[in-house]
Amino acid sequence: MELYAILLYLCLFISCKSENDSEQKESIDEYELVWEDEFEYSGKLDTTKWGHEYGFQRNKELQFYTDNIKNVRVENGFLILEAHKEKIKNPLFKNVESEKWQENQEFANYSSASITTENLANWTYGKIEVKAKLPKGVGVWPAIWMLGKNCKDIGWPECGEIDIMEHVGFNKDSIFGTVHTKAFNHTIGTEVGKPVFIANPYVDFHTYAIEWTSENIDFIVDGKVYHNFQNTNKTTDEWPFDQPFHLKLNIAIGGSWGGQQGIDDYIFPQQMVVDYVRVYQKK
Secondary structure, eight states: OHHHHHHHHHHHHHHHHHHHHHHHHHHTTTEEEEEEEEOOOOSSSOTTOOOEBBBSSTOOOOOEOOOOTTTEEETTTEEEEEEEEEEEEEETOOOTSSSSSTTOOOOOOOEEEEOOOOTTTOBBBBBEEEEEEEEOOTTTTEEEEEEEEHHHHHHTTTTTTEEEEEEESSSTTEEEEEOOOSOOOOOGGGOEEEEEEESSSTSOOOEEEEOOOEEEEEEEEEEEEEEEEEEEOOOOTOOOOOEEEEEEEEEEEEEEEETTTTTTTTSOOEEEEEEEEEEEOOO
């Protein structure tokens, strides 16, 4: 009787494993790779694939974005985004009374990098996957995210935002997947997101991804879905995701979220190390 039970268990195990393998293969086979950067080169970024953001950009963050090779480079098969504590003169400075926060600071106390596929590559739907190791420490705010191509025309949050991965250093070992739209965004406290615990995201590489269709967006870490945002088929206020989006990778310092518990100036420099960026779309 015991032998029969063991044989039955093995048969069921093999059957289930075969079904799971078949499902995974079917999932992989329905996509084709349409864009990638494996970073198999050295020095500056491939400018046919990436552009740079400069200066103070958003969220009252304290870093000054540059294209300096110490802030962004490719070496040993990896993309390195690196944040430093250093004083940088702000060329947009007007005076301390200026209403624009980007113009009322004469200097920045941190440098970092933000890279983007804006004006170079945009996608509507697909699987976007980035394998990365994150910076560590209170005050860092690394992100892998997407914005609608029409953002400069209609503004944020109407254009939509997909945060594939965000991490804030004061909330260690956790990452967040979030969407922002006109109806759902953090300025009115209605953003739709979810955190997930990740062991050692600073030591080990993990894959951060979304699978995005006309019906929903799945947020995925290491092949496991942990959050889902569904299209309720109302208006673009709820779902502005039937249009092209571009990709951004950056390390922010401080700001409206990352700086909520201050900045530990003893942690710098800090790096986000990226093994690859891949974009798949359905065949």
